[in-house]
Structure formats: structure tokens, C-alpha cells
Amino acid sequence: xxxxxxxxxxxxxxxxxxxxxxxxxxxxxxxxxxxxxxxxxxxxxxxxxxxxxxxxxxxxxxxxxxxxxxxxxxxxxxxxxxxxxxxxxxxxxxxxxxxxxxxxxxxxxxxxxxxxxxxxxxxxxxxxxxxxxxxxxxxxxxxxxxxxxxxxxxxxxxxxxxxxxxxxxxxxxxxxxxxxxxxxxxxxxxxxxxxxxxxxxxxxxxxxxxxxxxxxxxxxxxxxxxxxxxxxxxxxxxxxxxxxxxxxxxxxxxxxxxxxxxxxxxxxxxxxxxxxxxxxxxxxxxxxxxxxxxxxxxxxxxxxxxxxxxxxxxxxxxxxxxxxxxxxxxxxxxxxxxxxxxxxxxxxxxxxxxxxxxxxxxxxxxxxxxxxxxxxxxxxxxxxxxxxxxxxxxxxxxxxxxxxxxxxxxxxxxxxxxxxxxxxxxxxxxxxxxxxxxxxxxxxxxxxxxxxxxxxxxxxxxxxxxxxxxxxxxxxxxxxxxxxxxxxxxxxxxxxxxxxxxxxxxxxxxxxxxxxxxxxxxxxxxxxxxxxxxxxxxxxxxxxxxxxxxxxxxxxxxxxxxxxxxxxxxxxxxxxxxxxxxxxxxxxxxxxxxxxxxxxxxxxxxxxxxxxxxxxxxxxxxxxxxxxxxxxxxxxxxxxxxxxxxxxxxxxxxxxxxxxxxxxxxxxxxxxxxxxxxxxxxxxxxxxxxxxxxxxxxxxxxxx
DNA sequence: GAGCACTGC
Numbered sequence: 001x002x003x004x005x006x007x008x009x010x011x012x013x014x015x016x017x018x019x020x021x022x023x024x025x026x027x028x029x030x031x032x033x034x035x036x037x038x039x040x041x042x043x044x045x046x047x048x049x050x051x052x053x054x055x056x057x058x059x060x061x062x063x064x065x066x067x068x069x070x071x072x073x074x075x076x077x078x079x080x081x082x083x084x085x086x087x088x089x090x091x092x093x094x095x096x097x098x099x100x101x102x103x104x105x106x107x108x109x110x111x112x113x114x115x116x117x118x119x120x121x122x123x124x125x126x127x128x129x130x131x132x133x134x135x136x137x138x139x140x141x142x143x144x145x146x147x148x149x150x151x152x153x154x155x156x157x158x159x160x161x162x163x164x165x166x167x168x169x170x171x172x173x174x175x176x177x178x179x180x181x182x183x184x185x186x187x188x189x190x191x192x193x194x195x196x197x198x199x200x201x202x203x204x205x206x207x208x209x210x211x212x213x214x215x216x217x218x219x220x221x222x223x224x225x226x227x228x229x230x231x232x233x234x235x236x237x238x239x240x241x242x243x244x245x246x247x248x249x250x251x252x253x254x255x256x257x258x259x260x261x262x263x264x265x266x267x268x269x270x271x272x273x274x275x276x277x278x279x280x281x282x283x284x285x286x287x288x289x290x291x292x293x294x295x296x297x298x299x300x301x302x303x304x305x306x307x308x309x310x311x312x313x314x315x316x317x318x319x320x321x322x323x324x325x326x327x328x329x330x331x332x333x334x335x336x337x338x339x340x341x342x343x344x345x346x347x348x349x350x351x352x353x354x355x356x357x358x359x360x361x362x363x364x365x366x367x368x369x370x371x372x373x374x375x376x377x378x379x380x381x382x383x384x385x386x387x388x389x390x391x392x393x394x395x396x397x398x399x400x401x402x403x404x405x406x407x408x409x410x411x412x413x414x415x416x417x418x419x420x421x422x423x424x425x426x427x428x429x430x431x432x433x434x435x436x437x438x439x440x441x442x443x444x445x446x447x448x449x450x451x452x453x454x455x456x457x458x459x460x461x462x463x464x465x466x467x468x469x470x471x472x473x474x475x476x477x478x479x480x481x482x483x484x485x486x487x488x489x490x491x492x493x494x495x496x497x498x499x500x501x502x503x504x505x506x507x508x509x510x511x512x513x514x515x516x517x518x519x520x521x522x523x524x525x526x527x528x529x530x531x532x533x534x535x536x537x538x539x540x541x542x543x544x545x546x547x548x549x550x551x552x553x554x555x556x557x558x559x560x561x562x563x564x565x566x567x568x569x570x571x572x573x574x575x576x577x578x579x580x581x582x583x584x585x586x587x588x589x590x591x592x593x594x595x596x597x598x599x600x601x602x603x604x605x606x607x608x609x610x611x612x613x614x615x616x617x618x619x620x621x622x623x624x625x626x627x628x629x630x631x632x633x634x635x636x637x638x639x640x641x642x643x644x645x646x647x648x649x650x651x652x653x654x655x656x657x658x659x660x661x662x663x664x665x666x667x668x669x670x671x672x673x674x675x676x677x678x679x680x681x682x683x684x685x686x687x688x689x690x691x692x693x694x695x696x697x698x699x700x701x702x703x704x
Numbered sequence: 705g706a707g708c709a710c711t712g713c
Contacts, residue, residue, distance in 0.1 A: 060711065060712080061710095061711065061712080062711090062712075088712090088713095089712075089713055104711095104712065104713080105712075105713095106711090106712040106713045107712085107713070109712090109713075110713050131711090133711065133712080134711090134712085135711090135712065135713085224709070225707085225708075225709060226707070226708075226709090227707070227708090257709080257710095258709080258710065258711090259707090259708075259709095283709055283710080284709055284710060285709085285710070287710095288710080288711095289710070289711080304709070305708085305709040305710090306709070306710095307708095307709070307710080320709095363710095363711090371713090429713090430712090430713035431713080459713095461708090462707085462708075531713095
């Protein structure tokens, strides 16, 4: 009770209740520490909004939904799951008594498939809308329609942490905006005078400098990826050893990124021992998802690794790009949570003002929209024209067309643009449409059990621990050796075999550990599989134990995958280059473990001309640098490429590429992975030399 | 000589 009174938002209770009473949509801007996430729902609950419906509060992340629900249940003095509950994938802790429900935005989106007017809700609060997740953006569009036409009783509240409130207000016909001040301490911004030659080195030097000169308080360094973090850790440790003993505080250097094992991550949440300073080197997780306490100094090189989707090729790319001004502000704010702090920006203020984008490009403008479009089609909204749907930031037209095209290719929509029966079935599955289509095809082909396993494994992040990746026999660790390799049928069959083997070992966690498998990912895959099996068959498929080494199963599996990825195959088959004559789509199989597709022929080989077209298609608009996987056939392809500056990328990390003058703003790096064998960056020049040498020796031999 | 930021159904 006491805690509640202290929160800034409670001083605005009357104003909020009044605004919500008079308007269908209200925007609430509340900085960190304002209490909006825990208090808004309670305020409206007290104002009587839970009498004829429930209050739904969306969160972009599962952990947030759970922890906030727990907190609010405690504040309201009841057990979790009754008056206050939460709902996330795999876990629904709500009951008939629930009046306030915290849920992930993805969960609300899924609910609306079956209740597109949000009838059970009297209020929907879209929290953290400034993060602009794909799901939030779609919900914004849907809620705008619903609040306007269908359900005038529904109240919608959008909350945002930045001054982006005006944009949301404008979108909702200039609805009122309520500003709630936060509880952040001032953060002093310090800019570099020039762009550093290497932001990594500069970050390390700055960290040491701060450590030596500044009073106690932890240091948070933002870098772009695991690789960089590890490099920085090594450099930091070296430099720390060189410091004179007793001249300054002790120091602990810690990494923080999402693929770290949970127990390693946990170290970041333990406070530093007395007389000791922590230097935490983190990716973007520390910007939004995880809050590290005790940070007083932030070092911000101004870069982030961002995923981009290219609708003309259907390919994803990851690239290191400048952060936006909003992100820079967010990062700096991390220094002012416990007391006044400092943020060292490793770029000049002129760069910040002139070169940084004001806000991050929203996810909806850099992802595949296949799933989103199918979702909207499923709702069967009257007068819905996808190409003119009222998004707050409309995606590229190409991206929408790409989505429609792909849906057409997997028979999810018909020529008339309407969703088909198959499409409805696909939409009900919590998967990207290609994988959903694969499952339905597998059902027909009699390999559903196997496909369920493969799809579940594909939905999980990589199952291999760092450093123990499969495929490379030369350096496969001893424990690893027992793991199946897919019998040359590629990753999918390998995943299947590994899962089956795990099952034979009674899903033993220790078995995963001793085989170098990520326990988290394996358990997740098992959960996903169970869920999918329930949706598809209302049966638990765990007992189905068909032989998986049979070639026929492998064949039908690949056929099923083919059906699912037909879109991408078809899409990137130009009509008059002879490509179509190579075979119908069942002869080409997509074998990539992640979502980016690559093509493989019947023998699991990757035809040169396919790669050629891949590269041409993907690079035409913007690429000058290409990362390739080492394969002998790469070299002749590279030689054929024109207007592409292929150079050695071996051993260069992202930041080194970035500092290289040749890699300008419009350059992107694409990592191609044929996925059946080794995956790595390659020194193109060396590969070329090796290839030519081998070719020469071969011709010599054959001529003898 | 070896990776892939971060979410979510």
C-alpha cells in the first residue's frame, strides 16, 4: 500500500479515470519508474471497469507478464490466478474470477483469432507500445478498427515510455495524451570528439578509464554480439591485470547476452562485493529485456545488430547498424536508475544529431509479414484490403505483396485473395505459415509424427551448445560423437534423430548435457511438439515410435517441407531461365534449419546455378559484400558475379567491417548457410586459390 | 578457423 502511494502515476488517477471515461482511446506516457505497468489496471479496476468485462494488459515479453501479474496480485492481496492472472504460451493462470489479466501481445493476438471484437474485455492496455513489436503494431491496427466501429464500450489505453506519444495520439484521431513523470536520475551525456577507429577498442579503453578515474558504480558496455563481447572481455581482463594493484577498486568483468546459460546470466543480477566494481559487457538485452541494477556508467558505441528482411528475395540478413536516437536515450537511461550517472557516447554529438535516425525502424518494416497477413485474412474483416490496412507505420508494399504471394504459393489463400480452408488451418497453428503448411502436408504423407518433431526443433533456438556444433567430424568432441548426423539427409533428419534418441533416453536432462545440447532449447522443442500435436490431432504423439532412419520417411519428410516452402522456391525461380525445367517443386527441398531458405536438389547438393541466382537476387539491390560458406562450388559462382565486390571476410568481426571504409551505410552482410555441412565464414581469396590448385591437380591427373 | 541481436504464438 505504501509503495503504491509513492508511485508518480497515482497522482494522476483522477485525470486518467476522467480521460478514459470520456474517450475510447487514451495514450499514457510514463517513463521508467512511473508505475504505469502495475498501477493503470488497478486504477481502472477501482473505477469500476471490471464489472462488465476484464482488463487485459499486454506485455511484449513473457517474463514481464508473469512477474507483473505476480506483483499486482500481491498488491491487491489475493493469490495469483484469481482476481489477477496471466496468460502466456504454455501457461494460462487465469480463472473465472480473473478481472485483471496480463498477457503477452502474441497471446492476445492469438485470442482475437476466435474473438476479433475482444468481447470479453472492457479495457485493453497495450503496454510498452514504444517497443513497436510486430505484434503490437498489428494489435494497434485491429484495436483502432474495433474501437471505432464495432465495440464502442471497449476502452483502449496505449502506454509508451518515450515522447512518441504524439504519434500514437495522431493515429487514434488525436486522442488525449497523459504524461506521467518517471523516477530517473539525471544522466550526464559525454560525447566523443570524433568517430573512433574501432569502437570495440574505444569501448574497452573508455571502460578502463572510467574504472580508474571514477568513484564506485558498475559500468555497462553495449556491444553488438557474442563474438564482440568475448573479445572485449579478453581485452578488458588483460588491461585490468596491467593496473597497479591497490590503485583502484577490484573489478569483475561479466558478459551478458541471451544465448548465455541461465546460471551464467544470473551472475549479472548479484550485486558487486564491497570495494569492487563490475564491468558488464552486454548486447541489446540490457537495453530492454534485462535490467541490471547498480549501473552508474554506460558506455555506448552507438551500434546494434539488427535483423532485416528482404521481401524481394525472401531472405533475412543480420547487419550492424547505427542505433536510433530513441535507443541512445534508452541506453543512457540505464545509468540513472539508482543515482545520477554518466553515459559515454563514443560518437560525436554532430553524428547523433545528423546521422542517427530519430526512431528505430519498426519491426513491421523489417520482417516477413506472411504470418501477420494470414492472421488478418483469417479474421475476415469486412472491407479489408491488406494493401491498404491502416498500420501506424505501413510496411513496404513489396513486403505485403511478398506475403500475399507466399500465402498463395502454399495454398493458404486463393487467387481471389480469400483465405482457404487450408489457410485457416495453418493460421491456427502457432508457427510461421511455411512450417504450418509442412505439418499439414506431412499429415497427408503419413509422416506427421516425424514432421512434428522437426518443426518443433526448428521453432526452438539452436539446440547445440556453443562450440559443439555438429557436422565437423574433425573436431567433434568425444561426447558429441554419439549424436546422429542425419545420414546425409540434412539437418532436418538429424534433428529428428537427435530428438528420437533423447526420447529413448527418457528425455533425460543429463543426457542433453553430456551430449552438448542446450537443455533449454530441447525442453522448449518438446513443449512445442506437445502443443502442436494437441492442436493437430488432439492426441499426444509422444508414443508414436515409427522408425526414422528409413529412407522413405526421410523422403516424405522432405516432400512435406517442400510443400511448406513452396512459396520461397517458386518465388525465386525466375520464369525463363530454365529453372522450372529442373523439376517440379517436390524435387527441390529447403533444408535450412532457420527461417531463411536455401535450395537443395534431390541429392542434397546445392546446384551452382541456384546459388548464382540466390546471390544475384539477394544482392542486386544493395549488396556489395557477401559472406559465403566454404564449398568448392562457391568460387566459380563468385567469379561469375558481377558488380559485387567480394572480398575476404575471414576473421573480421562486425565492427571491423563497419570501420572499414568500404562498408558504407548501404552495405549489408548476408550469411549464407547451406546447412547440411559446415557453416562458417570463409576467406574467399584463400578458398579460390585452393580451389584452383585442386582443379589444376585434377586436370593434371586426368590428362595422364 | 568456427555463430546467430532480440522477442513471441
